[in-house]
Amino acid sequence: MSLLTKSAGEAAARETPARRRRRVDRLPYLLLLPCLLIIGVLLLWPLGQVVGMSFYKLDSVRQLRGDREWPWVGFHNYAQILGDPFFRTVLRNTVLFAAANVVLTMILGTLVGLLLNRLGKRMATFVASCVMLAWATPALTGTIVWKWIFDDTSGLVTWLFNKLPDGLSTALFGRSDWTGYGWFNDPLLFFSILTLVVVWHSFPFIAVSVLAGLKSVPSELQEAARVDGAGPWRVFWSVTFPTLRPVFGILVVLSTIWDFKVFTQQFVLAGGTQDRSTFMLSIYSYAEAFSPPPKYGLGAAIAVILTLILLVVTGVYVRMVLRQEDES
Amino acid sequence: MKKFALNGAGLLVALFAAFPVYWMIATSLKPNREIFSATPRPVPAEPTLEHYREILTGNLIPGVTFADFFLNSALVALATVLLSGLVALLAATAVARFRFRLRTTFLILLLVVQMIPLEALVIPLFLMIQRLGLYNTLPSLILTYLGFSLPFAVWMLRGFVAAVPKELEEAAAIDGASRAQTFRRILFPLVAPGLVATSIFSFITAWNELIFALTFINDQDRYTLPVAMTFFFGRDDTAWGSVMAASTLFTLPVIVFFLLVQRRMVSGLVAGAVKG
Numbered sequence: 001m002s003l004l005t006k007s008a009g010e011a012a013a014r015e016t017p018a019r020r021r022r023r024v025d026r027l028p029y030l031l032l033l034p035c036l037l038i039i040g041v042l043l044l045w046p047l048g049q050v051v052g053m054s055f056y057k058l059d060s061v062r063q064l065r066g067d068r069e070w071p072w073v074g075f076h077n078y079a080q081i082l083g084d085p086f087f088r089t090v091l092r093n094t095v096l097f098a099a100a101n102v103v104l105t106m107i108l109g110t111l112v113g114l115l116l117n118r119l120g121k122r123m124a125t126f127v128a129s130c131v132m133l134a135w136a137t138p139a140l141t142g143t144i145v146w147k148w149i150f151d152d153t154s155g156l157v158t159w160l161f162n163k164l165p166d167g168l169s170t171a172l173f174g175r176s177d178w179t180g181y182g183w184f185n186d187p188l189l190f191f192s193i194l195t196l197v198v199v200w201h202s203f204p205f206i207a208v209s210v211l212a213g214l215k216s217v218p219s220e221l222q223e224a225a226r227v228d229g230a231g232p233w234r235v236f237w238s239v240t241f242p243t244l245r246p247v248f249g250i251l252v253v254l255s256t257i258w259d260f261k262v263f264t265q266q267f268v269l270a271g272g273t274q275d276r277s278t279f280m281l282s283i284y285s286y287a288e289a290f291s292p293p294p295k296y297g298l299g300a301a302i303a304v305i306l307t308l309i310l311l312v313v314t315g316v317y318v319r320m321v322l323r324q325e326d327e328s
Numbered sequence: 329m330k331k332f333a334l335n336g337a338g339l340l341v342a343l344f345a346a347f348p349v350y351w352m353i354a355t356s357l358k359p360n361r362e363i364f365s366a367t368p369r370p371v372p373a374e375p376t377l378e379h380y381r382e383i384l385t386g387n388l389i390p391g392v393t394f395a396d397f398f399l400n401s402a403l404v405a406l407a408t409v410l411l412s413g414l415v416a417l418l419a420a421t422a423v424a425r426f427r428f429r430l431r432t433t434f435l436i437l438l439l440v441v442q443m444i445p446l447e448a449l450v451i452p453l454f455l456m457i458q459r460l461g462l463y464n465t466l467p468s469l470i471l472t473y474l475g476f477s478l479p480f481a482v483w484m485l486r487g488f489v490a491a492v493p494k495e496l497e498e499a500a501a502i503d504g505a506s507r508a509q510t511f512r513r514i515l516f517p518l519v520a521p522g523l524v525a526t527s528i529f530s531f532i533t534a535w536n537e538l539i540f541a542l543t544f545i546n547d548q549d550r551y552t553l554p555v556a557m558t559f560f561f562g563r564d565d566t567a568w569g570s571v572m573a574a575s576t577l578f579t580l581p582v583i584v585f586f587l588l589v590q591r592r593m594v595s596g597l598v599a600g601a602v603k604g
Contacts, residue, residue: 027422027426027507028422028423028425028426028428028431029422029428029430031418031419031421031422032418032419032422032423032434034415034418034419035415035416035418035419035478035482036419036434038415038474038475038478039437039441039475039478039479041475042453042471042472042474042475042476043441043444043449043475043479044441045452045456046449046452046453046456047444047448047449047452049452049455049456050448050449050451050452053451053452053455061458064454064455064458064459065458065459066459112341115334115337115338115341116338118334119334119335119338120331120335123335123338124338126338126342127338127339127341127342130341130342130343130345130346131341131342131345131346132586132587132590133345133346133349133583134344134345134346134348134349135586135590136582136583136586136587136590137348137349137579137582137583138532138535138536138554138578138579138582139536139538140536140538140554140557140558140578141352141557141575141578141579142348144557144571144575145348145349145351145352145572145575146348148351148352148355148568148571148572149348149351151566151568153364153566154363154364154365154368154566154568156351156368159366159367159368200344200345200348204345208590257443257445260445261445261447261448263447263538263539264538264539267538267539267558268558282445282447282448285447285448285450285451286447286450286539289450289451289454290450290543296451296454296455299451300451300452303445303447303448303449303450303451304448306445306447306448307444307445307448310443310445313443314440314443317439317443318436318439318440318443321439322436
């Protein structure tokens, strides 16, 4: 009897942890399953699919629906793009635009972050609230408002330039009447305004992140440096910047990724995809694929090139974040 | 003197950041003769709601009003929020509450997929939507936005789940509560505020999205608000009063929601960048 009880007890003791471990082991995977399915089907599969599509000649919706066959063309789409001088223009536009925007956003954002840290409490709250407004505004409506500000008849900027003394305006720009001036017609001017819009949208995130970083670092170091007679420039580069280096690293990478694939602002400011002179990679890919006549294969190849560029930047980002997680 | 310069700089920054938003609202309240006058007024002299009345009552195309587009957008965004919140909560619980072999792999996957340029997925997702027979339907957008909002939602929500003391659940388990009961009675109520914050981000993602909505929807009466705005207002027209009124109605919910949760945004994106 006692033997029986004991062995039964032993069996239970032997079995229960094993069973429990098995249950514990399976549950997290079950919880993850829907999420993994969605990520797999809606993000990873299409990512593979875009690579696949770039090797076919696809120029009708009926092919996509499966009513017509897909002719395999190998690397022909890539050869066609890379051999096209226009692609080089687009690539140059994209890289220069991203570089200019990252630099300007980082500089403005950092300055504003430092400023918010120095302002009195009420003033800082007021300025931060205003900065939040720019951040919260959707890309679409933010761009529409800037478009209105640069309107060629009643826009604020047109009015401002008309207000300039005629002599000065003529000497500087060669014209005194700005009514009807097409602010978006010259590519360089277009990209400058686009930069203004994108920087306006993205500097708040940098400012708030830098501020959060500053708040988490003891300010004694900076005060000590200041007491020792270091100027603001010196304090920033010798004390503030080194302590915030990880934050800056991540911010630069995130900004690079975002500014490389600007779409909405460009689309709205250009009023669609007709103006090829201001194309950048993401809108180029879209226009090739969807403006009639559709060329899905070619568009896919451009999208792959964009993705490859961003993959490199992402690699840097993931390594940074993982290093941070390890350290903390 | 130094204080004066700092405050001056602060005011300039505030002006640069907030002016476009102010100008949008101010223009929407001006009568046409003020909008198109040679000398712009900083403040509407005779504020009017005529532009709001115009877009809210007028038919943009026969039988379709601004409210219809608003409804389409709201429908898509709400469905996205519900689905993404539910799935993200399950996944976040798995990551925050369990140690399992593929946990780190999954976290890296979350980070990496957030970096996929969504613009590059328009073409393959268009193919998928065509094949599924979902072209020109709102569910095509719900599905797409679910995929886009999920990784960040899980990433953000896992912090909220991890913040709930484990002891509470253990105590409930000792008292004989099943796993499901513990989840429903203990974890869920405590994570609810985090779930709200996460939902707001999913909402904003879905509400603001333009490219996919532009590509997947063909019939004008199914347009979401962003597509309707580019279609009816974005083309070189000059009805700036109505455009600004529509923009204001589109923007205000986003700003309100955003201000409620922006703190989480910074901590979510630069997670762990500075040791606290």
